[in-house]
Amino acid sequence: MDAERRLRSRGYRLTPQRRAVLEALAGEGGRPLDTSQIHKRVSREFPGIGLATVYRTLELLVELGIALPVHLHEGSRHYELNTGEHRHHLVCLSCGEVQPFRGCDPGELAERVRDESDFLVTSHCLSLFGICGSCRSPGRGR
Amino acid sequence: MDAERRLRSRGYRLTPQRRAVLEALAGEGGRPLDTSQIHKRVSREFPGIGLATVYRTLELLVELGIALPVHLHEGSRHYELNTGEHRHHLVCLSCGEVQPFRGCDPGELAERVRDESDFLVTSHCLSLFGICGSCRSPGRGR
DNA sequence: CTATCAAATGATAATAATTATCAAAAAGCA
DNA sequence: TGCTTTTTGATAATTATTATCATTTGATAG
Secondary structure, eight states: OOOHHHHHTTOOOOOOHHHHHHHHHSSGOOOOOEHHHHHHHHHHHHOOOOHHHHHHHHHHHHHHHHEEOOOSSSSSEEEOOSSSSSOOOEEETOOEEEEEEEEOOHHHHHHHHHHHSSSEEEEEEEEEEEHHHHHHTTTTOO | OTHHHHTTTOOOOOOOHHHHHHHHHSGGGGOOEEHHHHHHHHHHSSTTHHHHHHHHHHHHHHHTTTTEOOOSSSOOOOEEEESOOOEEEEEEEETTOOEOOOOHHHHHHHHHHHHSSSSEEEEHHHHEEEEEEEHTTTTTTO
């Protein structure tokens, strides 16, 4: 895991707690998780881990670019591993499923902004809401 | 003001408090405001208005489509009047200024999603961050 | 192997934003 | 004027997050 190098090179340690948080983020198909979900998952393998540690670890992983915050507008902040690929999320309003959306081109977006404003975009945040395929297919829904 | 009709037709009243919140949203150049900013502004003309009333009023205005929530990732939820035109916001990371971005085409976005996923987008949320013109022009910045 | 020192943890307190509750006040209407 | 429903203000309760701090852990130097 490359995360260890990135931690070490900045003087941080890859503790068992941090490793467990990384594993939680990697598992479960990469669905973005919030702090309490991660805390629950990690507690299975690592009973006694403090919630504050989970918060601190996620903050650190984001700072190091290992994880990314995801805004699903579900009340709490979610996180996922940074795959390096630019992506956003599709949130099904019916079943809650979250799937990635890769069709955003940041350069094109920044250009589009510059076309209409004197503004240099350095980052953005996009969330998409709607109904997923299985909720629309007849006989399924929910 | 058309807001009164929309309220009345659903059995709600346009109280002085609600009118004051609407005026606060309309004033100040339409910069999105959060609850406590609105509460402060309204308190000038309307001392004694409760914070809970501001929260409730904003919730109601959003429900009726008169106002829209704006997510600037500044800790609290912001609101602006619904102009009917689809827009997002450019947030300057240097001076905090917020300006509208009108170059988003929801239909095109939904299509782009459908190109790669079996997902029907019904709404989305976009925020753009960067550096505004006056912060980049030499001798200005801040 | 042990002393040392910074990093990390867990418990918990403190904040901050928001929502819920409820008695009292205001507004519409018969 | 009396009745009913809406609305309000005060305040308690929730929820998410951040801060604090004593203790533990891990790496490192001797």
